[in-house]
Amino acid sequence: MTATLLAAALLLGLVALGLGALARRAGADVDLAARIDAVLPQTQCGQCNYPGCRPYAEALARGEADIDQCPPGGDAGARALARLLGRVPKPVNPAHGTPGPRVVALIDETTCIGCTKCIQACPVDAIVGAPKLMHTVIAAECTGCELCLPPCPVDCITLVPRAADAAAVPTRSTA
Amino acid sequence: MSDVLALLFGGVLVHNLVLVHLCGVERVAAIAPRPLHAVLALGLFATLAAALVAPLSWTLEHLLLQAPVLSTLRPATALLASAAGVGALHGGMRLAPAALRALWRRQPLPAAPDAALLGVALLAPALARDPAQALLFGAACGLGLGLVLVLFAGLQTRLAATQVPAPLRGAPLALLSLALIGLAWAGLAGIGDRL
Numbered sequence: 001m002t003a004t005l006l007a008a009a010l011l012l013g014l015v016a017l018g019l020g021a022l023a024r025r026a027g028a029d030v031d032l033a034a035r036i037d038a039v040l041p042q043t044q045c046g047q048c049n050y051p052g053c054r055p056y057a058e059a060l061a062r063g064e065a066d067i068d069q070c071p072p073g074g075d076a077g078a079r080a081l082a083r084l085l086g087r088v089p090k091p092v093n094p095a096h097g098t099p100g101p102r103v104v105a106l107i108d109e110t111t112c113i114g115c116t117k118c119i120q121a122c123p124v125d126a127i128v129g130a131p132k133l134m135h136t137v138i139a140a141e142c143t144g145c146e147l148c149l150p151p152c153p154v155d156c157i158t159l160v161p162r163a164a165d166a167a168a169v170p171t172r173s174t175a
Numbered sequence: 176m177s178d179v180l181a182l183l184f185g186g187v188l189v190h191n192l193v194l195v196h197l198c199g200v201e202r203v204a205a206i207a208p209r210p211l212h213a214v215l216a217l218g219l220f221a222t223l224a225a226a227l228v229a230p231l232s233w234t235l236e237h238l239l240l241q242a243p244v245l246s247t248l249r250p251a252t253a254l255l256a257s258a259a260g261v262g263a264l265h266g267g268m269r270l271a272p273a274a275l276r277a278l279w280r281r282q283p284l285p286a287a288p289d290a291a292l293l294g295v296a297l298l299a300p301a302l303a304r305d306p307a308q309a310l311l312f313g314a315a316c317g318l319g320l321g322l323v324l325v326l327f328a329g330l331q332t333r334l335a336a337t338q339v340p341a342p343l344r345g346a347p348l349a350l351l352s353l354a355l356i357g358l359a360w361a362g363l364a365g366i367g368d369r370l
Contacts, residue, residue, distance in 0.1 A: 001305055001307050001308075002307075003178070003179055004178065004179055004182070004305070004307040004308050004310075004311050005307040005310070005311075007179040007182075007183070007311055008226070008307060008310040008311035008314060011183075011311065011314045011315070011318075012222075012223070012226055012310075012314055015219050015222050015223060015226075015314065015317075015318075016223075018215070018219050019216065019219045019220070019223075019275060019278070020275065022212055022215060022216045022219070022278060023216075023272070023274040023275040023277070023278040024274060025212060
């Protein structure tokens, strides 16, 4: 009887340990990450040091990231994150970049040599083109994340202010 | 020691709730393709529930149903035991740490006394000799249920990526595959039955 009890206690202890590990693993509330992601600007620019908006949202949900790491969201975005997470609002940390007006990439089509490097860099597939053929930017898809600037060997990409009548950056934001 | 092993082996494999006693088939067949960690949590919570139900049912059985004429009441006491076990788990989870409680709230499984727990409540008094054995056997039964859940969730993930003839899609294929696994499981029948 004692041995049986011991074995049962051991087994249930292992079960409890497993559950604890799973709970820690799932500690990041999935719904919370989704709600944070909905507030983020979806530029996928990586300025927060995470690969994209969703990974940043998950890091925020886990409590690993701070709310001041998203320059495209600007101070308003940081305030929205603070409200959502119940933290003290603070401006965007300049170390990650400075918030500015919404911009859109523009390729100087006479200079473009068709190297496709910017196409590979674009996180939202907003650049169309083929090898040795001119590329162009789909303005409605471009998030202005600037990730296409460094790879361009002929520096033919510039950022221009988004036209006032152009569609806003595609965002899932509902807040 | 061999008793302990026999109970464990019996609960997890030989007397597998789903594949041998066909308790909780509806739950396993209905499981959607889910990531492994979600199904694992489901199985571990089921283990806790079963470990609560089994000794309760054993005690009820041996306190109340000693007279032969009363054995007709066994379904009622089994139902009572499984409901009480689930209730106790619900209560216990209210006191659990927040992270565990969040995990528990996301589980669709152990919210109600279901056929699998009823199966535990009926099997434990028949196969265990004392409450401690019932506890161990219940936990093993829960682990067996978890094993089948994990197996089947993996199978569903595979099936979701294959082309299944329209008439078989969904429940029919789930039941067919469960039946085939159950047939394979029949090879384990009778092992350790002296327990």
